[in-house]
Amino acid sequence: MKVLVLTGMPGSGKTEAVKVAEEMGIPIHRMGDMVREMVRAKGFELNRANLASVANSERKRLGPDIWAKRTVRVISRSPIVVIDGSRSQAEVDYFRHELGTSLLVLAVHSSPWTRWQRISKRHREDDPRTFAELRERDGQELKWGLGDIIATADMMLLNESSKGHLRGQMRHLLLDIGSPSPAGGQADAGRMPLAGGTPGPAGEDRPAKTPGNETTFTEVNEK
Amino acid sequence: MKVLVLTGMPGSGKTEAVKVAEEMGIPIHRMGDMVREMVRAKGFELNRANLASVANSERKRLGPDIWAKRTVRVISRSPIVVIDGSRSQAEVDYFRHELGTSLLVLAVHSSPWTRWQRISKRHREDDPRTFAELRERDGQELKWGLGDIIATADMMLLNESSKGHLRGQMRHLLLDIGSPSPAGGQADAGRMPLAGGTPGPAGEDRPAKTPGNETTFTEVNEK
Numbered sequence: 367m368k369v370l371v372l373t374g375m376p377g378s379g380k381t382e383a384v385k386v387a388e389e390m391g392i393p394i395h396r397m398g399d400m401v402r403e404m405v406r407a408k409g410f411e412l413n414r415a416n417l418a419s420v421a422n423s424e425r426k427r428l429g430p431d432i433w434a435k436r437t438v439r440v441i442s443r444s445p446i447v448v449i450d451g452s453r454s455q456a457e458v459d460y461f462r463h464e465l466g467t468s469l470l471v472l473a474v475h476s477s478p479w480t481r482w483q484r485i486s487k488r489h490r491e492d493d494p495r496t497f498a499e500l501r502e503r504d505g506q507e508l509k510w511g512l513g514d515i516i517a518t519a520d521m522m523l524l525n526e527s528s529k530g531h532l533r534g535q536m537r538h539l540l541l542d543i544g545s546p547s548p549a550g551g552q553a554d555a556g557r558m559p560l561a562g563g564t565p566g567p568a569g570e571d572r573p574a575k576t577p578g579n580e581t582t583f584t585e586v587n588e589k
Numbered sequence: 590m591k592v593l594v595l596t597g598m599p600g601s602g603k604t605e606a607v608k609v610a611e612e613m614g615i616p617i618h619r620m621g622d623m624v625r626e627m628v629r630a631k632g633f634e635l636n637r638a639n640l641a642s643v644a645n646s647e648r649k650r651l652g653p654d655i656w657a658k659r660t661v662r663v664i665s666r667s668p669i670v671v672i673d674g675s676r677s678q679a680e681v682d683y684f685r686h687e688l689g690t691s692l693l694v695l696a697v698h699s700s701p702w703t704r705w706q707r708i709s710k711r712h713r714e715d716d717p718r719t720f721a722e723l724r725e726r727d728g729q730e731l732k733w734g735l736g737d738i739i740a741t742a743d744m745m746l747l748n749e750s751s752k753g754h755l756r757g758q759m760r761h762l763l764l765d766i767g768s769p770s771p772a773g774g775q776a777d778a779g780r781m782p783l784a785g786g787t788p789g790p791a792g793e794d795r796p797a798k799t800p801g802n803e804t805t806f807t808e809v810n811e812k
Contacts, residue, residue, distance in 0.1 A: 513736030
């Protein structure tokens with residue numbers, strides 16, 4: 367089993383990459399959906415401010431990795447699973463602790479200028495309206511450690527040109543991860559992936575989890 | 590004129606990329622060399638601890654961007670210049686403020702596992718000795734904002750395979766940046782680079798500097 371944590375700056379093309387996985391029948395866990403559900407359950411209006419407020423008050427109440435804990439508890443059993451929306455180092459650390467070498471962090475990167483060109487075309491209400499504002503918003507996004515996750519990603523997709531090019535790369539990568547490993551138990555160590563980044567170490571400091579102890583996914587207790 | 594700030598995690602292949610630029614006759618400014626000179630001038634032994642101590646005491650005394658200020662003051666006049674060794678957001682912010690759209694941040698990315706395989710082979714005395722130690726060291730490197738620089742890089746080279754492949758990409762990128770722009774003054778905006786990332790915006794919020802005001806490079810006063 368491989369759990370892909372997908373990350374990237376706003377406008378990098380992360381959503382499109384998730385779509386490709388979804389179309390291939392891969393289960394997607396959107397961390398934002400859990401927050402959205404909670405906002406709804408509390409009877410609040412679904413807007414940016416309420417989402418951030420609920421997400422952060424839960425982090426303060428139960429720890430910075432609370433959304434990661436909740437995600438791991440409901441994770442699907444499937445050869446590949448995608449987790450979308452992780453933005454803090456604490457979350458990735460928790461995923462790594464629980465999932466060991468099953469975890470792969472995949473970052474989608476586009477230059478700020480390319481992201482700005484995309485964002486300025488999509489006309490979303492709460493998007494930045496100038497390039498300077500995008501830089502400012504980037505600074506806010508990076509506060510939680512998003513930059514550190516990207517800088518230490520196991521795999522990276524560059525998305526500077528067309529949607530089709532990104533989709534091709536993503537499909538290729540998922541097929542590569544999903545293909546049976548020639549070495550059996552040693553999984554992916556030393557194997558060259560197609561899209562940059564080796565799919566994680568096998569053994570060394572953290573032994574890969576075997577199917578036998580995968581039940582730990584459901585044994586996580588809050589707090 | 591384009592000023593390339595080269596960045597990347599330890600073991601990503603940054604040094605090799607700088608070598609390619611050097612072989613092509615491009616002036617290189619190594620920020621570490623300035624620190625080294627100061628350590629020597631003070632009569633201290635040249636080791637990791639003294640380098641860090643001198644670099645940081647200067648940052649505390651004169652601001653987090655002091656090494657960037659000193660670099661800009663001695664920067665070469667050349668169509669392309671490479672600055673090696675920037676590790677903090679304060680430095681990149683200063684470079685961007687001074688150089689405007691002449692500044693391009695280029696990150697070299699390799700997965701942690703690939704970096705570990707390289708580092709474990711090079712047998713440098715102060716390198717991490719296990720993969721877990723590399724993760725720990727990464728955490729230290731990221732403290733100054735290196736992750737934020739990488740996540741918002743204008744260009745990215747993926748370096749997961751051979752030295753030759755990286756060298757080819759780097760050469761290609763430098764030739765592309767150095768080639769005369771078809772649009773004249775509007776420089777590189779909208780032009781698709783070869784290695785991912787558009788070479789920076791022209792105009793928009795920060796107008797590109799013209800040759801006429803490039804003298805600001807030498808007019809920077811400390812403090």
